[in-house]
Amino acid sequence: MIVALLTQLAFSGHAADAALNVAGLIEADPGVSVSAQLQRIIDENPNRTLYFPDGEYLLSEPLRTPADPRKSVSLKLDPYAVLAAADDFEGEALVMLGGKDAFNDTHTPGSNYSLSGGILDPRGLAKAITIESGRETVVKDVSVKNATVGIHIKYGANAGSSDADISSVNIIGTGTPDSTGLLVEGYDNTFTNIRIGYVFTGVHIKSAGNSLKNIHPLYYSGYSDYEKSIGFLDEGGDNLYDYCYSDQFCTGFCTTGNQKNIYNNCFTYWYSGDGGTETCFIAREEFNSIVTNMRIGFSKNTRNCVLKTGKLGCGVFDHPVVDASRVSGNFRYQFYSSYNPLTPLRRAVYEIVKLLKSIT
Numbered sequence: 454m455i456v457a458l459l460t461q462l463a464f465s466g467h468a469a470d471a472a473l474n475v476a477g478l479i480e481a482d483p484g485v486s487v488s489a490q491l492q493r494i495i496d497e498n499p500n501r502t503l504y505f506p507d508g509e510y511l512l513s514e515p516l517r518t519p520a521d522p523r524k525s526v527s528l529k530l531d532p533y534a535v536l537a538a539a540d541d542f543e544g545e546a547l548v549m550l551g552g553k554d555a556f557n558d559t560h561t562p563g564s565n566y567s568l569s570g571g572i573l574d575p576r577g578l579a580k581a582i583t584i585e586s587g588r589e590t591v592v593k594d595v596s597v598k599n600a601t602v603g604i605h606i607k608y609g610a611n612a613g614s615s616d617a618d619i620s621s622v623n624i625i626g627t628g629t630p631d632s633t634g635l636l637v638e639g640y641d642n643t644f645t646n647i648r649i650g651y652v653f654t655g656v657h658i659k660s661a662g663n664s665l666k667n668i669h670p671l672y673y674s675g676y677s678d679y680e681k682s683i684g685f686l687d688e689g690g691d692n693l694y695d696y697c698y699s700d701q702f703c704t705g706f707c708t709t710g711n712q713k714n715i716y717n718n719c720f721t722y723w724y725s726g727d728g729g730t731e732t733c734f735i736a737r738e739e740f741n742s743i744v745t746n747m748r749i750g751f752s753k754n755t756r757n758c759v760l761k762t763g764k765l766g767c768g769v770f771d772h773p774v775v776d777a778s779r780v781s782g783n784f785r786y787q788f789y790s791s792y793n794p795l796t797p798l799r800r801a802v803y804e805i806v807k808l809l810k811s812i813t
Contacts, residue, residue: 472504472529486513486539499524500563505571507533515544515579517552520587520610522563524554530571530595537574546605547573551586557610559588567591574598577627584639586610590617597624603649605636613660615639619647626652628674630681633657635668637689644668655684655699661691668694672701676727683707684721687714694719701725704732705749711739711766722750723757731757733773739766747773 479490487510494503495518503526519525528548536547548568558564566587573581573595581600584590585607597603603624609615619642626632634649634656641662648669649655655670670684684699690712698720699705705721708714721733733749740762751757760770
């Protein structure tokens with residue numbers, strides 16, 4: 454009995470749990486993919502936590518976990534366990550959560566499958582993680598390197614709702630114009646404590662009902678296509694941003710339609726004027742969002758603007774702090790700029806109005 458217990462604990466890798474140690478079930482040769490072996494372990498062990506000890510696991514094709522709660526698994530990686538793309542990798546992403554046996558069920562035990570810990574390195578060949586189907590998916594404590602897209606949440610199983618919780622994730626992209634940290638198409642997700650770097654779009658939201666808190670994308674991808682870079686691009690609307698920080702992107706926050714979002718205590722900051730243009734917020738059509746306490750730090754000797762808007766909407770840009778100076782409470786966003794080019798006459802009127810506004 455004691456021998457059996459010790460054997461089980463050694464096999465699990467942790468005395469505190471009974472996770473299934475995949476290292477004991479695969480034959481790993483240097484430079485050889487273990488995708489097929491790992492996929493077989495996933496398929497043959499429903500409702501198990503699969504534990505990956507430190508080490509490299511080379512993949513030539515994606516790992517697909519079931520969305521059906523009767524078949525689902527959770528992947529638990531040690532901090533230095535690496536899922537890496539092989540040179541011949543073919544597929545959309547290294548890990549496709551809910552990538553098989555699509556299902557919409559939160560009542561059956563097993564709906565809360567997850568990926569936690571470790572390092573995912575697609576080596577510039579693919580996305581790191583996609584969430585394909587299912588409900589209550591959790592991704593946490595993961596480090597992503599060299600991904601075309603860090604995490605892509607697709608249109609969810611529940612009439613578009615994906616209900617994912619993503620937290621404590623670090624993402625490094627590829628530095629190319631199509632590189633994106635978070636791409637969100639499914640609805641009703643929660644994002645907290647995420648750092649993103651070396652991408653042209655930090656966060657791209659195409660859905661609604663999302664909550665984002667303490668998300669920090671940082672731009673350092675070169676300046677040949679700098680005008681394309683955006684910290685937070687929102688095409689969905691009805692999303693909540695709290696303490697989100699666009700760092701050094703040409704445009705900090707951008708909406709494309711008539712979206713109504715809430716931005717509270719957010720940041721835009723530039724420490725280098727190499728790009729030449731710095732815009733805190735662009736509303737390409739109507740500006741209908743509520744922006745409160747936006748902290749804005751421009752570089753010196755650059756073309757910069759707090760807000761550009763295509764049409765006057767019902768939005769509020771309340772109490773921005775621009776270069777450490779709080780703007781008075783009667784600030785009105787339309788006195789800053791228009792997204793459409795100004796004629797010389799309109800520019801002159803605009804400058805006069807802005808001057809009068811600053812001294813009243």
